[in-house]
Amino acid sequence: MTTSPPEKLVIAISSRALFDLDEAHRVFEREGLEAYSRYQVDNENVPLGRGTAFTVVNKLLSLNERLPETMRVEVVLLSRNSADTGLRVFNSIEHYGLGISRAAFCGGEPPWRYISAFGCHLFLSAEPSDVRKALENHVAAATLLSRNPQESAGSQLRFAFDGDAVLFSDESERVYQEAGLDGFIAHETAAANEPMSGGPFKPFLSALHTLQSEFSEKDCPIRTALVTARSAPTHERVIKTLRSWGIYLNESLFLGGMRKSEFLEAYRADVFFDDQAEHCALAKSVVPTGHVPHGVVNRPG
Numbered sequence: 001m002t003t004s005p006p007e008k009l010v011i012a013i014s015s016r017a018l019f020d021l022d023e024a025h026r027v028f029e030r031e032g033l034e035a036y037s038r039y040q041v042d043n044e045n046v047p048l049g050r051g052t053a054f055t056v057v058n059k060l061l062s063l064n065e066r067l068p069e070t071m072r073v074e075v076v077l078l079s080r081n082s083a084d085t086g087l088r089v090f091n092s093i094e095h096y097g098l099g100i101s102r103a104a105f106c107g108g109e110p111p112w113r114y115i116s117a118f119g120c121h122l123f124l125s126a127e128p129s130d131v132r133k134a135l136e137n138h139v140a141a142a143t144l145l146s147r148n149p150q151e152s153a154g155s156q157l158r159f160a161f162d163g164d165a166v167l168f169s170d171e172s173e174r175v176y177q178e179a180g181l182d183g184f185i186a187h188e189t190a191a192a193n194e195p196m197s198g199g200p201f202k203p204f205l206s207a208l209h210t211l212q213s214e215f216s217e218k219d220c221p222i223r224t225a226l227v228t229a230r231s232a233p234t235h236e237r238v239i240k241t242l243r244s245w246g247i248y249l250n251e252s253l254f255l256g257g258m259r260k261s262e263f264l265e266a267y268r269a270d271v272f273f274d275d276q277a278e279h280c281a282l283a284k285s286v287v288p289t290g291h292v293p294h295g296v297v298n299r300p301g
Contacts, residue, residue, distance in 0.1 A: 015079040015089045016126035017144045020049035044088040047095040052144045059157040061099045076118045077103035078111035121204045140204040142290025158270045163228040165275040165295030169197040188234040195244040209247045224249045231256030
């Protein structure tokens with residue numbers, strides 16, 4: 001009897017999230033597309049600097065070395081560049097030894113259209129409009145905010161997630177917005193035994209959990225954490241929701257409204273995902289941060 005191979009974890013990354021393309025982008029904004037194309041071709045053998053997502057991508061790809069029987073993680077490049085201007089990006093991939101072989105160079109068109117075709121679980125980009133489209137098409141996605149990239153300590157890959165409107169739906173956040181803190185606490189306490197619906201990052205978390213299960217707990221190269229403004233008694237619904245999904249996080253921080261940035265720095269997150277722009281603005285100063293423009297707080301008006 002044969003068994004099907006385990007599902008791959010597939011991550012889509014934009015070229016501006018993976019590499020530092022700020023100077024090339026400034027050329028485009030100042031002088032236009034023709035000057036940008038000439039600049040990229042003239043410098044196609046000059047490796048690009050590391051971008052915000054470089055460390056996360058490098059650590060993800062290194063997981064394949066730990067599970068050599070089959071490639072369990074794939075990273076796909078999605079770019080608004082043409083193949084001609086994108087050659088510098090592929091040369092930079094080769095320079096750093098990144099195991100990325102698949103790409104879509106879209107010649108100025110939005111690359112999010114190919115996310116589902118590649119079977120992606122997550123899309124990381126520097127372009128908010130592409131991220132919103134990915135979320136509308138039910139793929140976890142985040143806009144990576146600028147931060148000087150640097151190698152984090154150790155080889156373990158550490159993800160941190162906000163709860164409402166990221167791992168969970170925004171149903172509870174809507175109650176908070178409409179009824180305030182007291183109404184939110186009353187609602188969540190009454191619904192403690194009712195699992196919440198999944199948010200946009202639930203499928204990605206589930207795929208991560210499956211990948212984690214292939215390693216011993218002591219030797220697992222992936223660590224996950226929930227970092228939420230919730231506190232007791234609203235913690236109970238969160239715990240029981242994750243239990244009902246069969247997903248267990250390594251750490252859960254219930255901060256009761258305290259600022260998240262100090263805790264993310266102590267946790268040493270490689271990337272943190274949150275739906276609220278003000279939380280992201282503080283977090284990005286200490287860890288790479290992805291804004292998830294989903295849910296009631298991101299709706300116009």
